[in-house]
Amino acid sequence: MPELRKDPVLGRWIIIAKERGKRPTDFIVEKSESKGGFCPLCPGNEKTTPPEVLSYGDSAHMPNTPGWTLRVVPNKYPALIIEGDLDKEGEGIYDKMNGIGAHEVIIESPNHDKAFADLPPLKILLVLKAFRDRITDLGRDPRFKYVMVFKNFGKAAGASLEHSHSQLVALPILPRMVLSELEGGRSYYKYKERCIYCDIIRQEIKLKTRIVCQNDLFIVIAPYAPRSPFEMWILPKRHSSSYINQDDASFHALASIFSECMRRLNICIPNVPYNFVLHCAPLRSEPLEHYHWHFEIMPKLTQIAGFEWGSGFYINPTPPEDAAKFLREAKL
Amino acid sequence: MPELRKDPVLGRWIIIAKERGKRPTDFIVEKSESKGGFCPLCPGNEKTTPPEVLSYGDSAHMPNTPGWTLRVVPNKYPALIIEGDLDKEGEGIYDKMNGIGAHEVIIESPNHDKAFADLPPLKILLVLKAFRDRITDLGRDPRFKYVMVFKNFGKAAGASLEHSHSQLVALPILPRMVLSELEGGRSYYKYKERCIYCDIIRQEIKLKTRIVCQNDLFIVIAPYAPRSPFEMWILPKRHSSSYINQDDASFHALASIFSECMRRLNICIPNVPYNFVLHCAPLRSEPLEHYHWHFEIMPKLTQIAGFEWGSGFYINPTPPEDAAKFLREAKL
Numbered sequence: 202m203p204e205l206r207k208d209p210v211l212g213r214w215i216i217i218a219k220e221r222g223k224r225p226t227d228f229i230v231e232k233s234e235s236k237g238g239f240c241p242l243c244p245g246n247e248k249t250t251p252p253e254v255l256s257y258g259d260s261a262h263m264p265n266t267p268g269w270t271l272r273v274v275p276n277k278y279p280a281l282i283i284e285g286d287l288d289k290e291g292e293g294i295y296d297k298m299n300g301i302g303a304h305e306v307i308i309e310s311p312n313h314d315k316a317f318a319d320l321p322p323l324k325i326l327l328v329l330k331a332f333r334d335r336i337t338d339l340g341r342d343p344r345f346k347y348v349m350v351f352k353n354f355g356k357a358a359g360a361s362l363e364h365s366h367s368q369l370v371a372l373p374i375l376p377r378m379v380l381s382e383l384e385g386g387r388s389y390y391k392y393k394e395r396c397i398y399c400d401i402i403r404q405e406i407k408l409k410t411r412i413v414c415q416n417d418l419f420i421v422i423a424p425y426a427p428r429s430p431f432e433m434w435i436l437p438k439r440h441s442s443s444y445i446n447q448d449d450a451s452f453h454a455l456a457s458i459f460s461e462c463m464r465r466l467n468i469c470i471p472n473v474p475y476n477f478v479l480h481c482a483p484l485r486s487e488p489l490e491h492y493h494w495h496f497e498i499m500p501k502l503t504q505i506a507g508f509e510w511g512s513g514f515y516i517n518p519t520p521p522e523d524a525a526k527f528l529r530e531a532k533l
Numbered sequence: 534m535p536e537l538r539k540d541p542v543l544g545r546w547i548i549i550a551k552e553r554g555k556r557p558t559d560f561i562v563e564k565s566e567s568k569g570g571f572c573p574l575c576p577g578n579e580k581t582t583p584p585e586v587l588s589y590g591d592s593a594h595m596p597n598t599p600g601w602t603l604r605v606v607p608n609k610y611p612a613l614i615i616e617g618d619l620d621k622e623g624e625g626i627y628d629k630m631n632g633i634g635a636h637e638v639i640i641e642s643p644n645h646d647k648a649f650a651d652l653p654p655l656k657i658l659l660v661l662k663a664f665r666d667r668i669t670d671l672g673r674d675p676r677f678k679y680v681m682v683f684k685n686f687g688k689a690a691g692a693s694l695e696h697s698h699s700q701l702v703a704l705p706i707l708p709r710m711v712l713s714e715l716e717g718g719r720s721y722y723k724y725k726e727r728c729i730y731c732d733i734i735r736q737e738i739k740l741k742t743r744i745v746c747q748n749d750l751f752i753v754i755a756p757y758a759p760r761s762p763f764e765m766w767i768l769p770k771r772h773s774s775s776y777i778n779q780d781d782a783s784f785h786a787l788a789s790i791f792s793e794c795m796r797r798l799n800i801c802i803p804n805v806p807y808n809f810v811l812h813c814a815p816l817r818s819e820p821l822e823h824y825h826w827h828f829e830i831m832p833k834l835t836q837i838a839g840f841e842w843g844s845g846f847y848i849n850p851t852p853p854e855d856a857a858k859f860l861r862e863a864k865l
Contacts, residue, residue, distance in 0.1 A: 203613055203632030205706070213709055216612050216632060280548050280840070280848050281535055293736045294729070295757045300535030300548060351839030359838025368839070374537070376844035377545060397626070404625045425627045478843030497843075505837055506691025507683030507700070508612070511810035511829075512708035516612050 204520075206426040210385035210397055215426040216516045223430060223518040225469040225527050228502045230355075241277075242364035244269070244311045251275040254305060255334055257327055271327045272308040273335055279304035280370060287344050287373050301344055303371040307331050313364050317354065318463035320365075326456035328367065332479060333445045333452075335369055340445075340484040345371040347379060347483050355474025358501040367477075375483055382480060383492055390491035398493030399440050401425075411521050413528045414461050418454035421462040423521035423528070429503055430519035431470065431528070433462055435496040442489035444481040459496070461533070466500065468531040474501040536852075538758040542717035542729055547758040548848045555762060555850040557801040557859050560834045562687075573609075574696035576601070576643045583607040586637060587666055589659055603659045604640040605667055611636035612702060619676050619705050633676055635703040639663050645696050649686065650795035652697070658788035660699065664811060665777045665784075667701055672777075672816040677703040679711060679815050687806025690833040699809075707815055714812060715824055722823035730825030731772050733757075743853050745860045746793050750786040753794040755853035755860070761835055762851035763802065763860070765794055767828040774821035776813040791828070793865070798832065800863040806833040 204217040241249040244267035252265055255273040262268025281302025289298040309317060309328050336348045352367035353359040389397040405411050405422045413421040413433055421435050435458060437451065466473060481494040509515055536549040573581040576599035584597055587605040594600025613634025621630045641649060641660050668680045684699035685691040721729040737743055737754045745753040745765055753767050767790060769783065798805060813826040841847055
């Protein structure tokens with residue numbers, strides 16, 4: 202019998218269609234053809250992107266020239282734009298504001314053919330630190346309330362460029378999903394005086410069945426009510442609401458576990474398209490007792506159709522216990 | 534400059550990327566190859582589906598044999614199953630219940646090659662009445678709280694069968710999206726003592742810019758904060774929370790306007806994949822002053838990627854005023 206499971210933070214229900222019990226090999230992913238052609242993110246083509254806002258690499262190299270190991274540039278076709286004042290306005294019963302924000306592209310490696318999952322942990326470390334540095338910098342702009350960091354990998358997951366990159370959008374309002382998580386965490390804390398994510402981690406460590414991998418500082422789980430097959434969450438074991446205030450040891454441990462779980466996923470379903478999203482506290486927050494930063498990684502293996510649109514429910518053909526077992530047992 | 538618009542009922546923000554200003558011809562839809570092969574929904578193959586729960590047609594014809602003009606059967610691979618008791622259970626901090634529900638397929642026509650948008654209004658009328666009859670019947674089962682009626686058309690919108698069909702799922706709980714609409718409507722009503730959808734209709738009729746088409750009883754608009762390009766909502770002009778209690782004149786007017794707006798959409802973007810969802814009051818509700826039933830039609834032209842997953846925001850490259858104009862001016 203299918204099982205309805207509730208996400209404990211958001212209250213979102215998921216239908217686990219056990220009967221379908223899809224295994225990794227049931228998901229066939231077509232390798233998107235390497236298009237060749239011109240890549241604006243490759244070294245030598247720096248002039249085709251807007252000027253960089255951050256780069257790491259050889260200290261001798263000039264900005265916007267080759268020699269970088271990681272580069273952050275404004276998106277050439279931004280969803281929101283950085284210049285202007287924030288204007289809020291009514292239109293009869295409707296509300297609108299102008300689209301102030303920043304939209305940046307993190308070019309993760311100079312190597313066109315290297316996917317994020319194939320980067321060595323020390324290169325992933327650079328990406329994770331670039332997220333920190335850009336969030337910190339954008340957090341100084343009082344117009345922004347939140348920086349959403351995410352990655353689209355593969356055409357099916359919305360990537361339009363092949364060269365490995367992630368993105369961030371600085372927003373003038375707290376998005377709904379962040380608000381819902383904060384509210385879910387707050388109402389649990391009010392009742393229990395404990396962080397709900399800390400309780401989730403405790404229960405998962407006790408049960409073991411949904412653990413993908415872990416190290417001293419981080420744990421990767423298949424969440425209890427996953428929207429998508431093989432969904433994974435990376436959580437710091439020690440309570441913290443702030444991604445940017447991690448110490449160096451924590452960044453190293455995160456890079457190592459991020460690399461490991463992505464390699465496991467890639468062994469189970471080679472070349473799988475996916476999205477990941479960093480969930481963290483709003484900009485300039487005090488440390489929050491009721492919120493716990495984390496990454497959510499969502500393979501793109503099922504479709505959003507009428508039922509999902511209308512209900513906000515998701516149908517998932519792979520129980521997370523099965524997914525975690527496949528991921529755990531993948532031979533690295 | 535892009536514009537952030539808020540859905541007045543749900544509080545969901547949409548980024549209208551005016552600069553991209555996509556016109557109908559910017560959306561290329563590949564015609565999914567007519568696969569031929571075996572179709573379980575075609576006349577003559579009635580024995581390959583579970584036995585029908587409803588059929589319209591020649592009164593002389595026997596159940597589960599050809600002669601029908603419309604047929605409703607249980608889904609062979611249901612997301613939820615009808616037998617059993619509703620069990621709710623905790624699992625530590627998590628909550629679950631077993632997947633009791635009904636999942637049915639409405640076979641809209643015996644003609645394999647006739648898409649919904651191509652059906653004459655009198656055939657669409659049958660589909661709309663089948664929705665009513667099945668909701669009414671399933672509403673007698675006290676285990677169910679809501680019947681979600683929807684359609685997936687085209688592979689990109691999640692359809693796995695080509696033969697024109699819609700679906701319904703009877704649910705043991707009120708889905709999140711329905712709850713949010715009911716709450717949005719209730720809180721507006723508390724403040725204004727008017728239905729928010731009635732106010733939306735009044736404002737749209739005054740402004741005219743987002744009207745697609747209308748008749749005496751129904752209006753079709755491009756909503757102010759659409760998730761997708763060319764999104765349309767069909768609303769009854771007279772306040773009502775109950776889809777199933779419409780009189781015959783109302784069903785006729787609905788069939789006529791539904792047919793018209795789908796033909797307009799199909800002229801703008803031939804063969805466009807789409808989802809539609811019926812939004813109506815929970816089963817066995819009293820008439821609700823603060824809720825207004827309607828259909829939402831969402832063409833599948835953009836992708837849900839990391840930003841949308843993380844934020845609950847949608848980026849829409851076609852302002853609804855532009856979409857409404859294209860749809861209005863389509864030559865029928």
